[in-house]
Amino acid sequence: MHSYAQQSDFQCPQCGRSFRADIWLIVDAGERPDLVERARAGDLHAVACPACGPLGAVDAPLLLYFPDHNPATGQPPLIFSPAQQSSAEQDQQQAAGLLGELAQRLGDAWQDDWLAQVLTVPRPLLPAALSDDPAAALRAVQDDSPQGAEGESGREGEGELPAAIAAVLTEIVETLAADGVTVDSPDALERALAERPDLQARLEAVFRQVADDVRAADDLPGSSEASGKVDDDPDAPADLPAIINRFLAAETWEESQRIVEAHPELLSDETDERFALALAEYAGNPDAVQMLTTHRALLRRCRAAGIARAFAEQMLPPEALAEAERQGLPPEEFLANLRAMEQMPPALREVLAALAAEGVAIESQADLEAALTTRPALRAKLEQAAAAQGSAGLEIPPAVQPLIAELGRLTRRNDMPRRIELCRRALALIDRSANPRLWVALQGELANGYLQSLQGDRAANIERAIEGYEQALQVTTRQAMPVEWATTQTNLANAYRNRIEGDKAANIERAIEGYEQALQVMTRQAMPVEWATTQMNLGSAESRPLCAPPHRIQKRPSVLPTSRLAHAARLP
Numbered sequence: 001m002h003s004y005a006q007q008s009d010f011q012c013p014q015c016g017r018s019f020r021a022d023i024w025l026i027v028d029a030g031e032r033p034d035l036v037e038r039a040r041a042g043d044l045h046a047v048a049c050p051a052c053g054p055l056g057a058v059d060a061p062l063l064l065y066f067p068d069h070n071p072a073t074g075q076p077p078l079i080f081s082p083a084q085q086s087s088a089e090q091d092q093q094q095a096a097g098l099l100g101e102l103a104q105r106l107g108d109a110w111q112d113d114w115l116a117q118v119l120t121v122p123r124p125l126l127p128a129a130l131s132d133d134p135a136a137a138l139r140a141v142q143d144d145s146p147q148g149a150e151g152e153s154g155r156e157g158e159g160e161l162p163a164a165i166a167a168v169l170t171e172i173v174e175t176l177a178a179d180g181v182t183v184d185s186p187d188a189l190e191r192a193l194a195e196r197p198d199l200q201a202r203l204e205a206v207f208r209q210v211a212d213d214v215r216a217a218d219d220l221p222g223s224s225e226a227s228g229k230v231d232d233d234p235d236a237p238a239d240l241p242a243i244i245n246r247f248l249a250a251e252t253w254e255e256s257q258r259i260v261e262a263h264p265e266l267l268s269d270e271t272d273e274r275f276a277l278a279l280a281e282y283a284g285n286p287d288a289v290q291m292l293t294t295h296r297a298l299l300r301r302c303r304a305a306g307i308a309r310a311f312a313e314q315m316l317p318p319e320a321l322a323e324a325e326r327q328g329l330p331p332e333e334f335l336a337n338l339r340a341m342e343q344m345p346p347a348l349r350e351v352l353a354a355l356a357a358e359g360v361a362i363e364s365q366a367d368l369e370a371a372l373t374t375r376p377a378l379r380a381k382l383e384q385a386a387a388a389q390g391s392a393g394l395e396i397p398p399a400v401q402p403l404i405a406e407l408g409r410l411t412r413r414n415d416m417p418r419r420i421e422l423c424r425r426a427l428a429l430i431d432r433s434a435n436p437r438l439w440v441a442l443q444g445e446l447a448n449g450y451l452q453s454l455q456g457d458r459a460a461n462i463e464r465a466i467e468g469y470e471q472a473l474q475v476t477t478r479q480a481m482p483v484e485w486a487t488t489q490t491n492l493a494n495a496y497r498n499r500i501e502g503d504k505a506a507n508i509e510r511a512i513e514g515y516e517q518a519l520q521v522m523t524r525q526a527m528p529v530e531w532a533t534t535q536m537n538l539g540s541a542e543s544r545p546l547c548a549p550p551h552r553i554q555k556r557p558s559v560l561p562t563s564r565l566a567h568a569a570r571l572p
Contacts (some may be wrong), residue, residue, distance in 0.1 A: 002028035002065060002105045003035065004098075011284025011488060012049035018284050021047050023060050026102050039064065039081075040130040059083045061091070062126075064097040065106075076119040078102075081126045085245060092414075093454050095120075100457040119265075143298040171563040172199050240265060244274060249296055256295075260302060267303050269329070272296065308332040317535040323524065338532055350527075351378045396438060400426045407445065416453040436475050440484050443472040444491065451495055459500035466495045478521065486521035489514045490534045497541050511541045 005022035012019070024044055027035045038044040048054045064079040068500050080098070082091040084089065095118070103110040137314040173189075176182075177198075181192050193200040242261045250256040260266050282288035301310035312331035315319065324334035355362055355371055355378070362368050372379040396404055403426045425447035432439045447468030450461045469492035476484045494515025499507040515538035522530040 001031065002026065002102065003032045004101055004105065006060075010047055010049075010055070011282075012052055012055065013281065014052045014055075015049065017049060017051055019050055024059055024062070024458055026063045026065065026105075027099055028065045028067065029084065030065075036064065036130065040127050042127045059085045061086070061094040061098060063095070063102060064130075065102060075350060076117045077114045078118045079126075080118050081121050081123050084123050085241070087242070087249075090249060096455045097458065100455065100460075103459070104457045108293040175199065208521070240270065240274070244271060248291070253311055253315045254494050256298075257307065259312075260307055268450055271299065275299075301424060306332075315536065316532065317539050319524075319535050320532045351382055353524075354378060397429060397435075399429050400438075410426065410479065414454065416449045417455050420449040423449060432475065437481065437484065440472045440476045440481065440488070443468055443475075444488055445482070447472070447495070448491060451491070451498070462495055462499050463501060466499070468494065469495060482521045483527070486527075486530070490518040490522070490530070490537065493518070493541070494537060497537070508541055512538065 003024065005024045007020050008023050009018065009020055011017070013412055024035055027044075029036045035044060043057070044062065045058045045060050046054060046173050047056060047058055061083045062081045064081070066079075069077040078099070080095050082094065086094065099115065099118070173194075175302065176192050178195075234451055243259070244268060247256055247259045247263075247266060250259060263480035265271065274294055279289060279292050282292065298310055298314055301313065304310075305313075309330060309332050312335040316324070316331055316335060320334065320338075320439070321331060324331050327334065329337070351372075352368075360371050362371065372382070403422045407419060407422050407426075410422075423442050426442050427439065427446065430439050430442065430554075447465040450468065451465035469488050472488045473485070473492070476488060478485045493511040495509035496507045496514065515534055518534050519531065519538070521527070522534050525529045
């Protein structure tokens with residue numbers, strides 16, 4: 001079956017009954033024409049209590065697949081309709097995930113060139129786009145909508161269409177009619193637009209504008225749709241719901257902190273009240289309650305202790321917080337020191353840690369030189385590390401150097417497909433036996449790319465990442481390359497922690513085992529940054545419920561880069 005639905009838990013706000021419902025995310029028009037009809041009617045994502053009846057609609061993305069499409073007529077094989085409350089970046093992520101899922105379900109029937117033919121349709125326009133007579137449907141919607149003349153957008157299932165879209169589409173239909181082109185079906189409209197790129201571009205531009213307007217006007221995910229209520233408070237900030245959504249959807253605590261720093265309105269009483277309403281609505285969903293409670297408590301802590309301290313307390317594991325207290329440092333300063341040390345070569349970090357253990361404070365280069373004068377063993381350690389870095393430590397062939405340099409510039413998750421390509425090209429140019437350190441570093445970065453990639457099937461990407469880390473462990477050993485071995489162990493543990501295939505309990509146990517092995521090398525004294533990061537990941541794995549659904553919102557574990565490769569990427 002090519003169609004795909006995600007089962008979600010709901011609790012009726014009227015009778016309190018808990019129930020499950022299918023939220024269809026992928027629909028094969030050939031095998032499920034009934035679902036296409038529901039999408040056309042605007043109630044595909046409607047939720048109904050078995051006892052009380054309709055409750056409202058869930059805001060979710062939708063991918064429609066038309067197996068009988070005809071490329072000669074311009075009929076697209078795929079239509080993607082984003083959720084109305086998501087950001088543009090989230091739309092891209094959701095589309096990539098659904099396309100990857102459909103490709104996996106279709107198998108050999110999937111064609112990569114379909115990706116260039118995906119038609120994106122905002123939700124208010126979807127019923128008209130699927131209508132047998134789109135021109136008539138658009139006119140009817142425009143005439144019937146009481147808000148049409150004011151340019152306000154309606155909601156799914158209400159039969160309202162933004163005036164901007166209705167006006168442009170009506171004008172396009174009339175322009176085509178004047179040219180002798182009859183638009184009497186979706187196929188006819190697509191064929192006509194394929195031959196008139198100017199009209200197609202105009203239509204796409206208004207789609208994008210309306211999608212932005214709809215996203216800016218919507219509330220918290222499900223907070224109004226699921227109950228059928230719309231927030232009509234005229235004093236509420238127009239962009240506050242979108243900002244809260246961004247805060248909730250952030251993939252790392254660092255990203256969450258940047259959002260709070262840029263939007264102090266998240267620390268307002270209004271935001272806290274919105275969280276209270278959402279918690280009441282999702283009382284029957286333990287995962288949603290945990291996510292909302294954690295983020296609400298964090299914002300309250302920001303108000304009480306300051307943003308920097310609140311996030312440092314959130315990100316540091318208990319062991320690191322205890323160490324910060326032992327050193328007499330506030331959590332935010334301890335975290336800043338860890339991040340500063342992350343930029344240092346491992347050998348220098350080890351020397352500074354050894355000096356700190358002796359009670360020697362190093363605040364300048366002069367302090368370091370003075371301390372090393374009476375400690376020849378530590379000086380020799382630094383000199384040996386510098387010599388290894390400059391000689392055979394990580395020899396980069398000339399043909400590989402530009403690839404490494406480009407890798408150093410690609411740091412966003414959207415860059416992962418390109419990073420994967422660069423790593424594969426570089427690995428093809430390296431002799432594994434002659435240059436094992438560089439091969440291991442690139443193999444690890446290749447696996448990191450798959451683990452963090454937003455494109456392709458998520459489960460398959462994680463399996464590729466696991467395979468890559470395990471290949472690296474065939475070359476690196478704890479005795480010969482302890483840092484690389486420990487880094488690979490913790491990244492492999494991250495992959496198992498997020499693994500979709502296999503037994504969940506066994507995957508979590510394998511992740512915990514990997515973190516514990518890595519901590520045998522990544523000690524607090526020798527590698528404090530990696531130690532803190534791995535401790536955070538270990539604590540999260542040990543506390544993660546094994547029954548958590550795959551769509552549960554979580555902050556992703558930190559993936560450790562290969563430090564030697566990162567250093568090489570910064571070379572001119």
